[in-house]
Amino acid sequence: MAIRKSADGRPQIAQVKPTAAIAGGDFFIQGKGFAKADRPRVTIGDVAAPVVIGSDSLVIARVPEGAAAGELVVASGNQSSEAWACDIGFPISDNLHPVANPAVDTFGNIYTTFSGSRGQKVAVAVFKIDLNYNVKPFINEMMNATGLAFDRNGLLYVSSRHDGTVYQVTANGNASTFVEGMGVATGLAFDPDGSLYVGDRQGTIFKISPGRQIFVFATLEPSIAAYHFAHGPDGYLYVAGPTTSSFDCVYRVSQKGEVEVYYRGLGRPQGMAFDDEGRLYVAASLAGRKGVVRINPNRQAELFVSGPGIVGLAFTPSRSLVLATTNGLYRADVGVKGRPLF
Numbered sequence: 001m002a003i004r005k006s007a008d009g010r011p012q013i014a015q016v017k018p019t020a021a022i023a024g025g026d027f028f029i030q031g032k033g034f035a036k037a038d039r040p041r042v043t044i045g046d047v048a049a050p051v052v053i054g055s056d057s058l059v060i061a062r063v064p065e066g067a068a069a070g071e072l073v074v075a076s077g078n079q080s081s082e083a084w085a086c087d088i089g090f091p092i093s094d095n096l097h098p099v100a101n102p103a104v105d106t107f108g109n110i111y112t113t114f115s116g117s118r119g120q121k122v123a124v125a126v127f128k129i130d131l132n133y134n135v136k137p138f139i140n141e142m143m144n145a146t147g148l149a150f151d152r153n154g155l156l157y158v159s160s161r162h163d164g165t166v167y168q169v170t171a172n173g174n175a176s177t178f179v180e181g182m183g184v185a186t187g188l189a190f191d192p193d194g195s196l197y198v199g200d201r202q203g204t205i206f207k208i209s210p211g212r213q214i215f216v217f218a219t220l221e222p223s224i225a226a227y228h229f230a231h232g233p234d235g236y237l238y239v240a241g242p243t244t245s246s247f248d249c250v251y252r253v254s255q256k257g258e259v260e261v262y263y264r265g266l267g268r269p270q271g272m273a274f275d276d277e278g279r280l281y282v283a284a285s286l287a288g289r290k291g292v293v294r295i296n297p298n299r300q301a302e303l304f305v306s307g308p309g310i311v312g313l314a315f316t317p318s319r320s321l322v323l324a325t326t327n328g329l330y331r332a333d334v335g336v337k338g339r340p341l342f
Contacts, residue, residue: 037077199227
């Protein structure tokens, strides 16, 4: 761990983790000289960040509302550290109710839900957010919109956990029934061949061929909330389904429907996505720290984004990460390219 050089007596930052955070998330700041004169103080840009833990070599600072991507500084007495560049996700919409991943089209438009409680009829079920972050109603007449996924032709598919229907939606927002009878339909994902996978959170994963033939692909332990899917570069379907355990799994399912544990040790794993290097990103908690966990192909996990209430994520063409919380969306410019499926 190389500590940045600075004048004698100044706090010195050696490392800041994780890579990014949203409001309410925590940065772990390691170094020395943080408490030489008095309790450490932290600013992110020009906003003071509450210090959760402050010692001479470790400071945990919470990202406050209103903080923007900029420079993190630790001060003690009248001495301040050199600035450390940090990535802060900024809010792009609120007053929403996502329960899974948002979806991003090839142009970078973002789609997300106002899912509502079971059986709740809402005015707008799916919203479209353009490149200027204008939020517009996209689908009105749908109950409990849950999972979202695009096919190779740019059509959006939406699951309804209310009636077990999966809808196919055109670019102008016209929805038609694609398949019915999917139980408590939650997660959606396509494979490179164009087959659609639908998760019934009661314990069944369905596979629908491009010709709309329906197969039972695999069975799993029921989830208290939803199944969340991501199709991996190895041809496996990756599945998260939170249970009452605080030590949940991400599963993967082979093309033959064989289920195995891919990674165990996450709290309430939800939405997932892969980057183009084959790393899996999961909205979850790791060792009690909430946010987005990144798992590399060697199955080593680290917290990549810190923040509360994250339920889903999606990469954009501009290498940003869209984060869905229980009531809104954030964008974090992490510089990571998402894995294209088709």
